[in-house]
Amino acid sequence: MRAGVEAEKGSCTNEYERRHSRWYELILLGWPFQWLAGLAVVAFLPMILGWGTTFWRYMDAVRINTTLAVVLSFLIVILTLRRVGRFSSSGTFAYIVPVATGIFLGAFAILFFGRSAYSRPVLLSAYALTLVWCYAGYFLGKRYRTLKVAAVPVGGAARLVSMGNMQVRRLEVPDLHGVRYDAVVADLRSESLPPEWERFLAQCILAHIPVFDARRVYEGITGRIQIDHLSENDAGALLPSPLYSVCKRLLDIVGVLVLAPLAVPLMLATAIAIRWDTPGPALFIQSRVGLGNHDFRIYKFRSMRVDAEKNGARLASTDDDRITRVGAFIRKTRLDELPQLWNVLKGDMSLIGPRPEQRVFVDQFDAEIPFYIYRHVVRPGITGWAQVMQGYAGDADATRVKIQHDFYYIEHFSLWLDILIMFKTVRIILTGWGAR
Secondary structure, eight states: OHHHHHHHHHHHHHHHHHHHTTHHHHHHHSHHHHHHHHHIIIIIHHHHHHHOTTGGGSOOHHHHHHHHHHHHHHHHHHHHHHHHHTTOTTOSGGGHHHHHHHHHHHHHHHHHHTTOOOOHHHHHHHHHHHHHHHHHHHHHHHHHHSEEEEEOSSGGGGGOOOBTTEEEEEOSSSOOTTSOOSEEEEOTTOTTOOHHHHHHHHHHHHTTOOEEEHHHHHHHHHSOOOGGGOOHHHHHHTOOOHHHHHHHHHHHHHHHHHHHHHHHHHHHHHHHHHHHHSSSOSEEEEEEEOGGGOEEEEEEEOOBOTTTTTTOOOOOOTTOTTBOHHHHHHHHHTGGGTTHHHHHHHTSOEEESOOOOOHHHHHHHHHHSTTGGGGGGSOOEEEOHHHHHTOOOOSHHHHHHHHHHHHHHHHTOSHHHHHHHHHHHHHHHHHOTTOO
């Protein structure tokens, strides 16, 4: 057994040496290089082309304002993509253009409305170079962003499969010799982990090889938390950040005020179309369950017949005959949700959060799904992680998956995850994905 332990130690040590022999790759692909080298390209190249090589000798208001706008915009773009990429198994490719465009447009708006002097050509050139830099970094680093993990064939780790940017290779014996791995995955809560595998994991940690818990890896690649296996400690860890809760409330109010000039005309046109299509009120008011398991009145545009619930409440289904012609359109484009902006202003809801359900369904799912009621620890939202990842949930099984997404959102409750949800929501509005 001693020889076996030494062999395991040797294989882990060799793997450590192979990993650290790639130091130059890690430097070129790491965030310090992205920020420092990127600043040299994005900030200084446009300035040199626009103002000459000695631009720094005469820093007037135009050059100071433009330099600050370029540097801050670029750093915020890199930081945002880096944070958002943590929650996206497909990487940051689809978010480079919207993130960079939104941030640089914000810089333009601040300089323009603040009546500050700046150089438009330099700022536009920096925006274009930021896109080039981010896409170059994505494609050059694509090979090394694929995480190669060795799975210990015991418990939950044995059920992991390759997905997204992760390749899973199951180990037959406690040995990493001959193949490079970025990390080892094991079911650290399993009580049936043999002693030789426990010693193997210990040696990997000593050799600075990351060892991840299988459940955490599963959550990272699926965006879901397994609610059937939550413990008391897990439930306590799901408490959302109080600081971000306050900031999020302020962002909700600002967001509604910013959207109002566009939303009000759309709401007026939608209300007219509904009244023209079928008799009855344009608005649909219903009791839903929100923060703290308290009921509130939600406002939506009516997308079904007036007598849609004469036989009791039921979830919408594919090709539901209760949905009107205009209703089908506004549900697909999510226009029926616009009146909920008033719920956001009142504090009943947030722009982003778990979708609120009717009391009858809450009571039903609470009896069928463990920990269901815990989703009410945050304000419900007009859009949410479950909606952009899964779409509409029409039965108990789909709702169970939706709750797993909701719990993931609560555990990772942050500005960066909300930004990712916002981008995915825009895509859904444009494509109509997930509507019923």
